[in-house]
Amino acid sequence: GEGEEEGEEEEEFKLLSAAWELLGSEEKRRQYDSLDYFNDALPTAFRPRADDPGRFFRVFGPVFARQAKFSVARPVPSVGDDETPLEEVQRFYAFWTRFRSWRDFSLLAEYDTAEAEDREERRWMQRQNKNEVERLKRSEMRRLMSAVELAQENDPRLHRAKEERAAERELQRRRKEEALAAEKRAKAEAAEQARAAEAAAAAAAAERASKDSDKAAAKREKEKARSALKKARKELKSLGEEGAAWRARASDLEAVASGLPLVEIEALHATLSAGDDAAGTDALEAALRKVLG
Structure with missing residues (x-):
């Protein structure tokens, strides 16, 4: 009947009014979009497979793509692929x-403030709703x-980067050890050379x-020897001094003293001092012949 048609029209009008109100309010649109049909499933475990390196991107790529719609900042970086440069991968995780x-989880609030009987109850409902919405937001962010x-x-790209850094550190460690060993050898060689x-x-x-x-x-x-020769010459020549036994042969003694070697001078002196004039004369003559030729 007419009553039923009027009721349907009134209900349709209410729905249209609600729709226009929703479309006309950015806050309400966000509240609706936050809870509109949406696959917000997030992985809580992941087991990488060596025989399927692309599995990581198939699992996590769609996850971040779905969550990107809620980002305040734009543009939102994507997971990328196995060839994405490390700098971009690091920027991706820094962003997320x-x-x-x-x-906005306001539509999940427990209390409808329109049903409050007075201002005090409305404020209490608002506080309860605010606490619940903040709790839901914190829970969602922890989950994300x-x-x-x-x-x-x-992330296989981060794993590779970590392995490369470890390999580089190991290479640097070996190089440092080799340099220290070379330095030690050089010091040992230098010390040995210094000792030699x-x-x-x-x-x-x-x-x-x-x-x-x-x-x-x-x-x-x-x-x-010079002193002994000088002394021997002096002693030999002293035999020809005034009052000495061989005074008459003083010039001959001077000659042989200057020309004979020490041993012969000493031998001649001994012969001349022995008191045997004949033997002394023979010895002196022989010495003269040797000296004078």
Whole structure:
């Protein structure tokens, strides 16, 4: 009947009014879009497979693509693929670890403030609703951050980068060890060379000292022989001094004293001093012949 038609028209009018109100309010549109049919499933575990490296991107790519609609910041980076440069991968995770969402859970609030009987009850409902909405938002962000961490832990690109860094550190460690070993060998060789040079210098110094000592000894012997010769000559010539036994042969004694070697001078002196004039004369004559030729 007419009553039923009017009721249907009134209900349709209410729905249209609600729709226009929803479309005309950005806040209400966001509240509706936050809860509109949406696959907000997030992985809580992931087991990588060596024989299927692309599985990571098939699992996490759609997850972040769906969540991107709630991002306050734009543009939203995507997961990328296995060939995405490491810098972009790092920027991707930096973005999602600081993700700011506009998702609004107000429509899930427990109390309808329109049903409040007075202002005090309405304010109480508003506080309860606010606390519940904030709790839902925190819970959703924890859930999303857990998914981000799970992706980071299993991202094959980050694993490769980590392995490459470890390999580079190992290479640097080996190079450092080799450099230290080379430095140690060089120091040991330098020390050995220094010891050898020191030993050679000591040997050379000892040899020089020995030569100097020999020279000094030779010089002393030479000086001693010179002194002995001088003394022997003086003693031989003294036999021809005034009042001496061989005064008459003083000039001959002078000649042989200057020309004979030490041993012969000493022998001649001994013969002349023995008191045997004949033997002394023969010895002196022989000495003269030797000296004068």
